[in-house]
Amino acid sequence: xxxxxxxxxxxxxxxxxxxxxxxxxxxxxxxxxxxxxxxxxxxxxxxxxxxxxxxxxxxxxxxxxxxxxxxxxxxxxxxxxxxxxxxxxxxxxxxxxxxxxxxxxxxxxxxxxxxxxxxxxxxxxxxxxxxxxxxxxxxxxxxxxxxxxxxxxxxxxxxxxxxxxxxxxxxxxxxxxxxxxxxxxxxxxxxxxxxxxxxxxxxxxxxxxxxxxxxxxxxxxxxxxxxxxxxxxxxxxxxxxxxxxxxxxxxxxxxxxxxxxxxxxxxxxxxxxxxxxxxxxxxxxxxxxxxxxxxxxxxxxxxxxxxxxxxxxxxxxxxxxxxxxx
Amino acid sequence: xxxxxxxxxxxxxxxxxxxxxxxxxxxxxxxxxxxxxxxxxxxxxxxxxxxxxxxxxxxxxxxxxxxxxxxxxxxxxxxxxxxxxxxxxxxxxxxxxxxxxxxxxxxxxxxxxxxxxxxxxxxxxxxxxxxxxxxxxxxxxxxxxxxxxxxxxxxxxxxxxxxxxxxxxxxxxxxxxxxxxxxxxxxxxxxxxxxxxxxxxxxxxxxxxxxxxxxxxxxxxxxxxxxxxxxxxxxxxxxxxxxxxxxxxxxxxxxxxxxxxxxxxxxxxxxxxxxxxxxxxxxxxxxxxxxxxxxxxxxxxxxxxxxxxxxxxxxxxxxxxxxxxx
Numbered sequence: 001x002x003x004x005x006x007x008x009x010x011x012x013x014x015x016x017x018x019x020x021x022x023x024x025x026x027x028x029x030x031x032x033x034x035x036x037x038x039x040x041x042x043x044x045x046x047x048x049x050x051x052x053x054x055x056x057x058x059x060x061x062x063x064x065x066x067x068x069x070x071x072x073x074x075x076x077x078x079x080x081x082x083x084x085x086x087x088x089x090x091x092x093x094x095x096x097x098x099x100x101x102x103x104x105x106x107x108x109x110x111x112x113x114x115x116x117x118x119x120x121x122x123x124x125x126x127x128x129x130x131x132x133x134x135x136x137x138x139x140x141x142x143x144x145x146x147x148x149x150x151x152x153x154x155x156x157x158x159x160x161x162x163x164x165x166x167x168x169x170x171x172x173x174x175x176x177x178x179x180x181x182x183x184x185x186x187x188x189x190x191x192x193x194x195x196x197x198x199x200x201x202x203x204x205x206x207x208x209x210x211x212x213x214x215x216x217x218x219x220x221x222x223x224x225x226x227x228x229x230x231x232x233x234x235x236x237x238x239x240x241x242x243x244x245x246x247x248x249x250x251x252x253x254x255x256x257x258x259x260x261x262x263x264x265x266x267x268x269x270x271x272x273x274x275x276x277x278x279x280x281x282x283x284x285x286x287x288x289x290x291x292x293x294x295x296x297x298x299x300x301x302x303x304x305x306x307x308x309x310x311x312x313x314x315x316x317x318x319x320x321x322x323x324x325x326x
Numbered sequence: 327x328x329x330x331x332x333x334x335x336x337x338x339x340x341x342x343x344x345x346x347x348x349x350x351x352x353x354x355x356x357x358x359x360x361x362x363x364x365x366x367x368x369x370x371x372x373x374x375x376x377x378x379x380x381x382x383x384x385x386x387x388x389x390x391x392x393x394x395x396x397x398x399x400x401x402x403x404x405x406x407x408x409x410x411x412x413x414x415x416x417x418x419x420x421x422x423x424x425x426x427x428x429x430x431x432x433x434x435x436x437x438x439x440x441x442x443x444x445x446x447x448x449x450x451x452x453x454x455x456x457x458x459x460x461x462x463x464x465x466x467x468x469x470x471x472x473x474x475x476x477x478x479x480x481x482x483x484x485x486x487x488x489x490x491x492x493x494x495x496x497x498x499x500x501x502x503x504x505x506x507x508x509x510x511x512x513x514x515x516x517x518x519x520x521x522x523x524x525x526x527x528x529x530x531x532x533x534x535x536x537x538x539x540x541x542x543x544x545x546x547x548x549x550x551x552x553x554x555x556x557x558x559x560x561x562x563x564x565x566x567x568x569x570x571x572x573x574x575x576x577x578x579x580x581x582x583x584x585x586x587x588x589x590x591x592x593x594x595x596x597x598x599x600x601x602x603x604x605x606x607x608x609x610x611x612x613x614x615x616x617x618x619x620x621x622x623x624x625x626x627x628x629x630x631x632x633x634x635x636x637x638x639x640x641x642x643x644x645x646x647x648x649x650x651x652x
Binding site for chain 1: 352353354356357408411430431432434435436437438439441442443445446449450454455457458461462464465467468469471472473475476
């Protein structure tokens with residue numbers, strides 16, 4: 001066994017990557033290939049990192065929890081595979097969406113298989129309540145995604161409804177990543193520590209999604225791995241728009257109303273999306289989004305203060321992750 | 327608590343129905359409605375019956391395992407909801423498929439939610455290995471469905487490959503229904519009993535799927551709740567066709583080759599499906615399928631002989647279920 005202090009974060013990242021590359025195997029070559037292709041497309045692996053840092057924060061050895069960390073990424077990947085069916089997405093992480101290369105049929109089944117494979121492993125190898133937390137998390141993610149679908153095209157979506165959706169569809173998996181890491185790191189010694197780390201994950205996850213929403217409007221296609229303004233194209237109402245609407249002048253309101261009501265051809269839509277994004281920026285939607293991200297990232301860091309006696313290097317790195325969102 | 331002998335099978339069936347009607351609730355009205363609608367469309371509830379009979383066969387009280395029995399039906403329902411997305415099915419159990427009324431997006435998410443909801447409950451309330459068996463079962467079902475998709479249009483599919491697909495996509499859930507019932511009914515007293523009941527479920531499930539395949543060609547739309555010859559329409563190679571091909575004369579071979587190669591319009595296809603079905607009957611495909619069903623149903627009954635000291639009424643009823651397939 002390798003002691004935690006001897007393993008750098010870069011080593012751990014490499015070990016998680018290695019698990020993702022070789023640890024996922026099935027008897028079914030088509031499923032294995034579809035999932036591995038999605039994993040090979042990259043990703044920041046934030047959920048596994050949070051799991052390993054939570055293990056370490058509770059005094060455990062991160063190198064012993066690589067599989068658990070990898071399962072957090074795999075749950076995320078399984079939801080992405082199904083999302084791309086649900087959203088009809090063309091690209092994901094800069095490569096074709098699974099549904100594009102393999103069709104909706106294989107995508108639905110590969111996602112189901114991956115969920116089942118994760119639960120099969122987790123129920124065999126982890127104590128209660130880890131398997132329960134992961135299944136409850138998946139239920140919350142689906143609930144949040146249905147709420148989001150239901151809210152599409154609703155330009156009046158409130159800040160509170162948005163946060164509820166984001167907690168469920170995004171933040172709950174960050175919360176579970178931290179919670180399960182904390183449990184395996186040393187749950188028996190501190191139930192309060194587990195609660196603190198879960199809370200960190202939840203607040204971090206909300207800030208993370210808000211940044212994702214912001215980048216969808218302010219970044220470029222190469223960095224995003226998908227077209228800019230994709231959320232608006234789907235008539236998904238995200239935080240920059242919600243915060244901009246609170247400040248909107250008459251021309252912006254009229255433009256928004258027209259955009260959400262009209263049937264536009266591709267060229268008109270492209271132009272209108274660019275104009276709506278410009279208006280959101282003009283009335284301060286991006287600034288206010290940055291302020292909201294800061295608020296939730298600060299709450300995440302504040303939560304960490306409740307962890308008395310936590311391993312300080314891990315706590316500092318968790319705080320640094322939150323700072324990176326600002 | 328009600329003692330097993332005081333509760334008739336009809337009472338138990340009613341209690342399972344009641345659980346399915348009121349036991350499935352979520353915070354998300356759209357998911358609840360989509361799943362309940364699917365449950366209300368009916369079904370023979372064979373999996374829950376097998377679970378409760380397995381509980382009873384091991385000397386347990388079926389009335390204490392209604393939720394477990396219902397989860398077996400719910401796993402089945404969740405796979406049906408996703409199947410209808412995968413297959414593009416129009417109707418299911420005589421009503422519109424979930425995907426038709428709610429769209430593919432909600433169908434994918436409602437199925438995911440249902441899987442997660444089941445695992446959330448099972449991981450909270452049942453001992454190892456029940457949650458593990460159920461997740462391994464779901465993985466096998468998906469594996470089988472991918473194999474089936476891959477085999478579509480392959481008119482040369484072998485009997486052995488067909489049985490492998492059927493074991494995974496259908497029989498494994500019957501096996502798990504019996505196994506989990508046996509575990510909760512009295513696993514500690516007899517590991518051999520658990521193996522016997524699992525084997526019963528597996529053999530029963532193969533016979534069950536073969537009968538389903540037969541009825542797809544020999545029944546009528548009202549009884550099926552979907553069009554006759556649906557498997558052929560999807561170019562799914564099922565047991566009557568596999569067994570008929572072994573006896574096929576030249577005209578039938580030519581017809582089959584043409585059917586699997588040609589692009590047909592709807593009217594031509596309808597006529598060709600009827601002609602292929604007639605040919606399958608003519609060369610003995612239905613007779614040979616009935617013989618195969620009998621073989622597997624007999625194997626299921628034979629397996630029960632290995633359960634020394636099992637509760638005899640339950641064993642008789644399990645045997646009667648197998649007889650009903652013949």
